[in-house]
Amino acid sequence: MTFAQLGTGVSKGIAIGPVHILYRDELEIPEYALPEKFIPDEQTRYSAAIILARKQLHDILEQIPSNTPADIAEFIDTHLLMLNDSALAKVPLQIIAKHQCNAEWALKIQRDALVRVFDEMEDPYLRTRRDDVDHVVNTIQRVLLNSPVHHGASPAQEHPHSGHILVTDDLSPADTVLMQHQGIAAFVTECGGPTSHTAILARSLGIPAIVGLHKARERLHDDETIILDGLQGWVLANPDERSLQHYHQKRRQERQHYLESIKNKDLPAVTQDGHTIKLMANIELPADIPAIHEIGAQGIGLYRTEFLFMNRTSPPDEEEQFKTYKGVIDKLDGKLLTIRTIDLGADKQVDGSSHQTSAVTTNPALGLRAVRLCLKEPELFLPQIRAILRVSAYGPVRILLPMLSNINELKLILELIKDVKTELSAQDIPYDKDIAIGGMIEVPAAAIKARMFLEHLDFLSIGTNDLIQYTLAIDRIDEEVNYLYDPLNPAVLQLISLSVEAGKLLDKPVGMCGEMAADPRFTRILLGLGLTEFSMHARNLPAIKQVINDSQLSVLSDLTREIMQTTNYEEFLTRLNRFQYA
Numbered sequence: 001m002t003f004a005q006l007g008t009g010v011s012k013g014i015a016i017g018p019v020h021i022l023y024r025d026e027l028e029i030p031e032y033a034l035p036e037k038f039i040p041d042e043q044t045r046y047s048a049a050i051i052l053a054r055k056q057l058h059d060i061l062e063q064i065p066s067n068t069p070a071d072i073a074e075f076i077d078t079h080l081l082m083l084n085d086s087a088l089a090k091v092p093l094q095i096i097a098k099h100q101c102n103a104e105w106a107l108k109i110q111r112d113a114l115v116r117v118f119d120e121m122e123d124p125y126l127r128t129r130r131d132d133v134d135h136v137v138n139t140i141q142r143v144l145l146n147s148p149v150h151h152g153a154s155p156a157q158e159h160p161h162s163g164h165i166l167v168t169d170d171l172s173p174a175d176t177v178l179m180q181h182q183g184i185a186a187f188v189t190e191c192g193g194p195t196s197h198t199a200i201l202a203r204s205l206g207i208p209a210i211v212g213l214h215k216a217r218e219r220l221h222d223d224e225t226i227i228l229d230g231l232q233g234w235v236l237a238n239p240d241e242r243s244l245q246h247y248h249q250k251r252r253q254e255r256q257h258y259l260e261s262i263k264n265k266d267l268p269a270v271t272q273d274g275h276t277i278k279l280m281a282n283i284e285l286p287a288d289i290p291a292i293h294e295i296g297a298q299g300i301g302l303y304r305t306e307f308l309f310m311n312r313t314s315p316p317d318e319e320e321q322f323k324t325y326k327g328v329i330d331k332l333d334g335k336l337l338t339i340r341t342i343d344l345g346a347d348k349q350v351d352g353s354s355h356q357t358s359a360v361t362t363n364p365a366l367g368l369r370a371v372r373l374c375l376k377e378p379e380l381f382l383p384q385i386r387a388i389l390r391v392s393a394y395g396p397v398r399i400l401l402p403m404l405s406n407i408n409e410l411k412l413i414l415e416l417i418k419d420v421k422t423e424l425s426a427q428d429i430p431y432d433k434d435i436a437i438g439g440m441i442e443v444p445a446a447a448i449k450a451r452m453f454l455e456h457l458d459f460l461s462i463g464t465n466d467l468i469q470y471t472l473a474i475d476r477i478d479e480e481v482n483y484l485y486d487p488l489n490p491a492v493l494q495l496i497s498l499s500v501e502a503g504k505l506l507d508k509p510v511g512m513c514g515e516m517a518a519d520p521r522f523t524r525i526l527l528g529l530g531l532t533e534f535s536m537h538a539r540n541l542p543a544i545k546q547v548i549n550d551s552q553l554s555v556l557s558d559l560t561r562e563i564m565q566t567t568n569y570e571e572f573l574t575r576l577n578r579f580q581y582a
């Protein structure tokens, strides 16, 4: 029998395919047979992964502050010992040869055997050591998943779940990137909210996705075909032939619609009464660039560089970052590139950092994140600043600082940037000496005092995903409280207004790069609040442009002023409602 289930659609698109159920912390392990001639290469790949995993643990050990409790260092020592043990260092090599299989599969076979032994142990303490086995095995698997495959296996062999719809409890942003490499057609998670980084990434990668579909793994089964609508947020299990045909057709129409919408790419965004609005794009990965040109974005308003730091054992060095950012600017044909310095922490963790916040902090979103982490770990921040500055010699580049909440912190960050500039000048390395440095308004404290922050900066960009989270005290990745996540909450609008006004007073640009800027339902009120720069995923740009081109700014400004002056909540809602149709 056909039946439908509802979650929250976070990335539009229709997907039709077989289900693949994945359990938490379970990595997507490719399993494939290898011709005999590739066995030595595969064994070398495995041994190299062990060496890299060891290096990673040693790096962490070295970065542990001296006052850290001894048991934490011992914990890592235990993992290092395990990595050196022949059960993990040697036996998988034999399995590769015996089963003629890939390294990841061999390690999985060995892991299952080890775990069985631990599970049978009487001693509860020893039984818990199986978690250590899993931790170490996962470290090696992650290295393997990112290490090049030297033999001639075809992508289809490497990724047995290509074309499947992944159903799982939750996905980290790092897993989402891996998933795209593995050709997953769409995903469903039981947890998560629409402004989580996982959801943002799905939109950027163009993967249809649904979050918050409770008990999805109980209701759906491996390999059954389902239809998923990422806009409406439902999946149809066990569809009949007519439904399948209908949704195949709908998928073709969606593609057609997209092709139609990009025909207007060269039209400027100008209101009916002649006000020009700047429309830029957000990117996470260099692979997002072609869409920028396809859709006619005027530049990049937000490049989330932290994705370059994920799914790897150590952070990219200055040279790798330079090459990556240069690759982006070279493809932009002179358009502006706004590079945001790493916003790691909270739900975006990096394996190479010594501060794995979510594991140890109760409130990672309030913890060591973004510029706070950069100040704590200058060795993570300074190579990035050097790389960005060097790239600024090749095209228009701006630096954007995330999560500002404290003026002193901002001043320290600006001092560090100044020092790097002095260093580059002394080394005769070219860079844009007048590079614009902006800050993100994501914390209410920064919005309330936007003017004070802007005095030290060249521009502001409002990050509504976090601003709403922090203003309304709603975890953006918690689907249980997602119904309260309201961009039109009067307090949120007030903070946006304060930020825009600060820009007007100091005659400096203020844009918005949070998801609110990408939703056509909110475009009119944002215009009314005086916003003149929007940055969003390229796919949303045509719809936003359409609303702008149909709008009369003077009318919107008057209506917004009235709304912002309203003190009674019911009246506020009535006016807001009227406003939507202005």
Ligand code: PEP
Pocket (backbone or CB within 6 Å): 200, 302, 304, 343, 442, 462, 463, 464, 465, 466, 467, 513, 514, 515
């Ligand atoms: C935001 O918070 O709105 C934003 C753009 O940053 P991110 O979504 O990466 O936290």
Ligand code: MG
Pocket (backbone or CB within 6 Å): 402, 442, 463, 465, 466
């Ligand atoms: Mg943010």
